[in-house]
Amino acid sequence: MGKLQRLYDRMPIFVQNLMVSLSGYSKSRNRYGKAYRERRRFLTEFDSKSIEEKLAYRDKALVDFVRYAVENSAFYKELYKDVDLDGFTGVKDLIKLPTVDKELLRANIGAVYTLPRRRAVESHTGGTTGKSLTVRGLRDDMMYRMATLDHFKSRVGFENRRMRRATFNGKHIVPPHQSKKIFWRYNRACRQMIFSSFHITEENLGAYVEGLNSFKPQAIDGFFTSMCDVASYMERKGIKPSFTPVAIFPTSETVTDSGRALLERVFGCRVYDQYASSEGAPFITECAEGRLHMELSTGVFEHIEEGSDEVLVTSFLTRGTPLIRYRIGDRVEFDNSCTPCACGRHDLYVKGIQGRRLDFLYTAEGAKINAGNVANLFKNLPNVVIRSQAIQERLGFITVLLEVDKALxxxxxDDVIRDEFLHKFGASTEIQIRHVESIERERSGKFRFIVNKVEL
Ligand SMILES: [Zn+2]
Known part of the structure; x- marks a missing residue:
């Protein structure tokens, strides 16, 4: 823990709010400058372009990006030394370039960077596989990413920093010994109330609802399972929100159909999904018509091979640590229909984002059942499960942890759940159900609905 965190922990709550705001203002300098404003204007124009114009823009951006990488990154210069780059004219030529994966980047990271640390905005990617990576970014690229995100939200009516936003994230804003039930702090720089994901327990949920009701956010964003925990509590207790947000924008975790329906029921507004990993993948965003659009200004998605859903990403906004044909580990199902969307934009589309490689369980035979399908196994129960986690340590055996509303x-x-699992996974999988007081979150504050420890 850092010095600043220790100092923060000793302060009264109003000083903590001030410190959170100061940190917010400081971060804003790297996020909302001139490049941000220019990009917002660019994106508004870009939305109205024809698909041909968008694809032409993407080809040109790709050629520039590959050239930038070769000129500024020793790693890519070496990697492409036998490639005829003069004949490289756009997306159709990507196949000529070798692919890269996380291990290759990690082992060569010093040579991959295109700029020294002192000029970079640094970010750290999640370590769900035990591998973490420090990514360096250009300040302008950071602003372009923020602009893309804010533009996506503004299309459905939410203007970031002008409107109030409640965020559930993994920041340690509540000191360990705090006795008051105030699990949120205010970041004035972004009109953002940050709610701790670490203190969401049955005992504290009432306070969270009060916090939300008095703040009256116009959008809720952040960890999906945290919002679902709050919504599920409200539904079980028959509590209505005293506000109607414009929209809900989950990040970081798999959005399940049942969780989405719950949030929309309880808060009376739409949920809009998005995809953009912390490593800097191109964006996929959901529009007002519920369709998933590739944000063509941000990069290229390809499938790793025909018949596979696993993607390679090339991300234009990663000039500090270029990602070109990078095997990011996510699976994305493309939608091959190329018609204009009823929302008014014409893009390339995606049917579904299956999420991380580790976001599934195996049947005894080794087939994969993804998180969405596992979540569906609980949908025939009344709203009595507060949280669940399915853990698989070996094939043929699944442990289901349940945190339930004991009164209901x-x-x-238990038999209903076991039966659902057996139907999905087959009789050769043994299901063990364990009731626990609370299911732990990860250190990042994220909640992992699936824990798959099987190495195949
Ligand atoms: Zn659309």
Missing amino acids: YKDEY
Whole structure:
């Protein structure tokens, strides 16, 4: 823990709010400058372009980006030394370039960077596989990414920094020994109330609802499972929100159909999904018509091979640590229909984002069942499961941890759940159900609904 965190922990809450705001203002300098404003204007224009114009822009941006990487990154210069780059004219030529993966980047990271640390905006990618990577970015690229994100939200009516936003994230804003039930701090720089994801327990949820009701956010964003925990509590207790947000924007975690329906029911507004990993993948965003659009100004998605959903990403906004044909580990199902969308934009589309490689369980035979399908196994129960986690340590065996509403839960529900799992996974998989007081979050504050430890 840093010095600043220790100092923060000793301060009264109003000083902590001030410190959170100061940190917010300081971060804003790297996020909302001239490049941000220019990009917002560019994106508004870009939306109205024809698909041909957008694809032509993307080809040109790709050629420039590959050239930039070769000129500024020793790693890419070496990697492409036998490639005829003069004949490289756009997306159709990507196939000529070798692919890269996380291990290759990590082992060569010093040579991959195109700029020294002192001029870079640094970010750290999640370590779900135990591998973490420090990514260096250009300040302008950071602003372009923020602009893309804010533009996506503004299309559906939410203007970031002008409107109030409640965020559930993994920041340590509540000191360990705090006794008051105030689990949020205010970042004035962005009109953002940050809610801690670490203190969401049945005992504290009432306070969270009060916090939200008094702040009256116009959007809720951040960790999906945290919002679902709050919504599920409200529904179980029959509590109505005293506000109607414009939209809900989950990040970082898999959005399940049942969780989405719950949030839309309880808060009376739409949920808009998005995809952009912390490593800097291109963006995929959901529009007002519920369709997933590739943000063509941000990069290229390809499938790793025909018949596979696993993608390679080339991300234009990663000039500090270029990602070109990078095997990011996510699976994305493309939508091959190329018609204009009823939202008014004409793009390339995506049917579904299956999420991380580790976001699934195996059947005894080794087939994969993704997180969305596992979540569906609980949908025939009344709203009595507060949280669940499916853990797989070896093939043929799954442990289901349940945190339930004890007042409403009936013993026979265990059999309903076991039966659902057996139908999905087959009789050769043994299902063990364990009731626990609370299911731990990860250190990042994210909640992992699936924990798959099987190495195949
Ligand atoms: Zn659309």
